[in-house]
Amino acid sequence: MERTLFFSGNEAIAHGAVRAGAAFACGYPGTPSTEILQTAARLDGIHAEWCVNEKVALETAVGASLAGVRSIVTMKHVGLNVAADPFMTLSLTGVNAGLVIVSADDPGMHSSQNEQDSRAYAKFAKVPMLEPSDSQEAYDFVAEAFALSEEFDTPVLLRSTTRLSHGRGQVIPRVPVVLGPRDYARDIGKYVMVPHYARMRNRLVLERLQKLRARAEESPLNVLEAGTADVGIIAAGVAYAYAREAFPKAWFLKLGMSHPLPYRKVARLFRQVSRVAVVEELDPFIEEQVRALGLPVVGKEAIPADGELDQDIVFRALEPFLSRRPPRRRRPVFPPVPRLADPPPAPGLPVRPPVLCPGCTHRAVFTALRTHRLAPMGDIGCYTLGALPPLLALDSCLCMGASIGMMAGFNQALGRKAAAAVIGDSTFFHSGVTPLIDAHYNAADGLVIVLDNRTTAMTGLQGHPGTGLRADGSRGPAVDIQKLCEGIGVRCHTVDASDYGVLEAAVKAEVDAPGLGVVVALAPCVLMVPEKAGExxxxxxxxxxxxxxxxxxxxxxxxxxxxxxxxxxxxxxxxxxxxxxxxxxxxxxxxxxxxxxxxxx
Ligand SMILES: Cc1ncc(C[n+]2csc(CCOP(=O)(O)OP(=O)(O)O)c2C)c(N)n1
CATH class of the missing domain: 3.30.70.20 (Alpha-Beta Plaits)
Structure with a gap:
């Protein structure tokens, strides 16, 4: 007889991740998501770590995914706001090994400052969203999410809600997923999101969305369940469980994959019954899309748009609507497949890709770094241009501050110093300090090079806390990057980046040193140096x-x-x-x- 376990939704997600072959988990605590990572940390076969915040957690998971390890990252709904910067561009880069983001919503705000619906983020980023409705599905859907992630080269959102996360139910364990190795291959067009490559990836994202919709149409996660009453209900997640109990005789379109919406399956439900309702917690996410098809549906005029639902609320809300005279039958109008912009006409002039300025000292760092066999995780600034030929010195550019977390995740996943991080001084202050704290806290190996050109060059030479130069031109106290790093407890050396021999030696020393270290490559931006250094x-x-x-x-x-x-x-x-x-x-x-x-x- 099969062994049956009794898990909360959160425990089921953690066990489901291990069963799906995930070997890296990270997150930031927040009710109702917290126990996912706590459970993962107790399980064999998966490395679990608390990160300093959700942005760093996602970037760290991205690094592990690039290294070839299936990774899961967990947070509460508001955490996804914090992780939104890497999340939105991650949709464009896609993944290497599967990457699943669990966002746990808190309808009713049992312990949250707001009540937001994570499904909006799936639409916003054009990524698939899975919504389990009980512990068994929480367990099973994780493997489905990883498979989708790899097949469609996309992060996948898994939405939980308080009742699912904390409610308990039976789980029948499944056969573990056996995975082949996924090697990391440098792919600048995919992982370095400078405008030229990002435009190309964006087209792929729009095409991917159409393919995902086709998959949603045929996916067994989206089931049309026959009923005996002339009533149909569309529901996902725990709202499905409530509606099922409240209206046992109804037809159901149960959406395990609620984004993108399978329009034709929705239309099929409408052909079976004369009245249809959508039951969903929080926003009219599905309802609005059904209405956009021109199909009459009962939704938020009956079902509360705030707070948690339960079977009584659903029954009392829908009963009067569903016993009314059915609306006139209509044919759905499916939205057209969106057109993509024509590629710009050939300019008729030689193409001049952007390059680092003559004399830019960032170039010396790239020259020193590329002799070492480390995957260089990049960041955003002038120096991102180092990813382009002929330097080809950066492997990634996801969002500001992503380099250090990605490096840490990459190295944690492989258990060695396999990646370095390159970050500008302004970017370091923007969002490089938190991942450095995180990498130190989680004992990640790595080499971070801060390209300190004493300004925010990319956007036009603005000041930042490292320079002390304020917007009005006055001077404030300047934060010393080396002292800051040492205050965290991280080894740090500052070197003159215009002295190539010294710079090269410092980089080599840190590559060879155990653990985490920072080299601050200091030299003012060449645009701020009026004098020519020599002929x-x-x-x-x-x-x-x-x-x-x-x-x-x-x-x-x-x-x-x-x-x-x-x-x-x-x-x-x-x-x-x-x-x-x-x-x-x-x-x-x-x-x-x-x-x-x-x-x-
Ligand atoms: C979230 C976000 N805010 C602002 C920007 C615009 N931006 C791109 S790079 C950058 C700062 C680059 O400065 P620094 O790290 O010092 O590198 P530098 O250009 O000087 O080499 C800024 C503000 C952005 N891309 N993302």
Whole structure:
């Protein structure tokens, strides 16, 4: 006989995650979600950690998913607001191994500051939403969510509500899902969301939504259940359980996958019965979509739009409506498949992708970092351009502050220092401090490089707490990044990023060191330095066009006929002289050409 267990919805989700092969779980506590992670932390086969907040938790789970490990992240509904920045762009990047986000809503605000309906986020981000209605489904749907996540390359939202999370029910355990390994492969077009790549991914998201809707039409999660009364009810989650008990003879469209809505299944229910109601807790999420099909339905004029439902509330609310004369039968009008914008016409001019400025010291960091075999998790700022050719020095760009959490999750999932994080100084203050605290707290391995150019360059050289420069031009106290890191308890070195040898050595030392460390690569943004540092000259005899200097991606250097040419935009930062192995590039007037290798290849 099969062993039957008795789980709360939250326990069932945790057990369901392990059964589905998830090996990484993280989250931030909040009623009614908390026990999911608490349970996971007690189970074998899954690493569970509390994160510093929901944004960091999601970014950490994304890192683990990229590393090839199925990951689940848990939070209460308001937590999804905190995680919204990575969440919205994660829809575009998609995942590597499956990624499931559990958002537990609290209708009735038993212990919450508001009563929001997480399903709006599924629509907002164009990702699938699953809504289990009892403990068994909570357990089973986790595996369904992971499978959908990998098949459709999308994060999947799993919505719970207080009654499901805390109510208990029988669970029959299922055969564990056996997974093959998922290797990580760098894919800049997929994981680096600079506008060019994001536009391409966005089209895929819109197409994915249509495919998901087709799946919702045929999915066994969305069941048309025959009844004997001339009444149909559309319901999802725990609201389904209430409505089932209140109207046992009704037809039901039970939606396990409530977004995207299967329009044709809805229409089929309307062909079976003459009166249809939607029973849902909180917002008229399904109801509005059914009405948009032109189908008459009873919804929030009867069912309360706030608080929890139960079977009595549902019965008393719907009984008078469902015994009225049925509305006139109508044919549904399905919305058209949305058109996508035409690609812009070819400009007829050479394409000039954006590049880092000549003399930008971020370039030196990328040159130093890319000799090491670490997946470099990137962030948002001028330095995101380091992801593009020829540097190809960043693997990801999800949202501001995501790099450190993603690095931590990646390394935790693989159990070694396999990824580094690169983050600008303004971005560090924006949302890099919390994931650093988190990585330290959870003993994640990693190397964080803060590109401290003393400004918010990307948006036009604004001040930030690290510079002390205020919006009105006055000076306030400046926060010292190194002291801040050391205050957290993280090893940190500040180096002059314009001294390539020192920078390279500091990066190497941190790559080789155990645990978590930060290198602050300090050098002012070249746009704030009026003076040219020096004149670089090329020795045509020594240059053999090997291309090493061109690989640093400086727009002041170009491949000439017989040797590299230097444009007037050169700032004389000298990085090219450091990487040239033949001493072909040097500062004018310097004795002995170049710095590195007489006689080098
Ligand atoms: C949530 C959010 N707020 C604001 C922005 C706009 N933005 C993009 S990068 C950036 C700051 C970059 O500064 P920094 O990290 O110092 O890097 P830099 O450009 O100086 O290299 C800002 C404000 C954004 N992309 N996301």
């Amino acid at each position: 670089i000259v090329i020795d045509d005899e020594r240059c053999n066009l090997c291309g090493l200097c061109l690989d640093v991606g400086c727009p002041a250097l170009a491949r000439g006929e017989d040797s590299v040419s230097i444009a007037g935009s050169c700032t004389g930062c000298g990085l090219c002289t450091e990487v040239c192995r033949r001493g072909a590039l040097s500062f004018a007037g310097a004795t002995g050409a170049g710095t590195a290798g007489e006689g080098a290849p």
